[in-house]
Amino acid sequence: MQELTSMRLTTQRQIILEELSKVTSHPTANEVYDMVRRRLPRIGLGTVYRNLELMAETGMILKLEVGGTQKRFDATVAPHYHVRCLECGKVDDIKMQVQHNINETAAQASQYQILGHHIEFTGLCSDCATSTHQASIN
């Protein structure tokens, strides 16, 4: 694991964190790469992966393992839940209260030492809900 103290403040790291903090879209590593490249055209994709991983390990950011193929990243580290649109794959925050209690319920219902949970809602974003509705009319 990476020590927070021995982590250099490189330009790449700063800009990756800055760009991730600008958005609420839970971008994939590749999307972060595209964002960062506008400011640092010579950055490597590996550097983006490496640093997102490192920042997630040290708790500076969150690595979301939501449905879909790619991992997504989130600068909002406070516990919260997500929705994913089944149509377009967009991921948004759900601003509802965190269900702290269910960890205990789960602990009682299993042999695991429960350390946390995450909830992913699935559905249709407003854009896709209307266009899907349109399609069913046509």
Added chain:
Amino acid sequence: MQELTSMRLTTQRQIILEELSKVTSHPTANEVYDMVRRRLPRIGLGTVYRNLELMAETGMILKLEVGGTQKRFDATVAPHYHVRCLECGKVDDIKMQVQHNINETAAQASQYQILGHHIEFTGLCSDCATSTHQASIN
């Protein structure tokens, strides 16, 4: 999408479903492949992927998009929750009541048309909890 009616009952499909139904381990496609190959040594990995995907589409089985790199499959289609061991990656069922109500809470807290949710608990399985404890003693 695949029509249930036009789906042939091939030996491969039957055995894939049978083998998946035998276990509660939420195997990856590769693990299903290994299980099935004992009975059908000439089956292709592509066939396993293709049919797991198809069965998931038609609702015969569940495709779990839990944390970790690989997708996992589940013959138990009734709604239920999962725990994943942070140490060894094992996935188990959590036999607790499904929180139907939170879908409405989420719907009120967002612009999405909420269709469902899934909860993934994280923690340590009994094996890993003890060995991690051992390690911290040594």
Added chain:
DNA sequence: TTTTATTTGAGAAGGTTTATCATCTGGTAT
């Protein structure tokens, strides 16, 4: 300024999943 351990960028490699396509087969019609 010099030193050095860490980090970077480029590219290769790895692992998982999907696509392609000639061949095969389950289900149906004859």
Added chain:
DNA sequence: ATACCAGATGATAAACCTTCTCAAATAAAA
């Protein structure tokens, strides 16, 4: 029972995402 054929299979290539490797670059300490 036999012929037929849309759908399925197996082999393999390709796509895709992520991690690894290592010489060169650089942040930070001396």
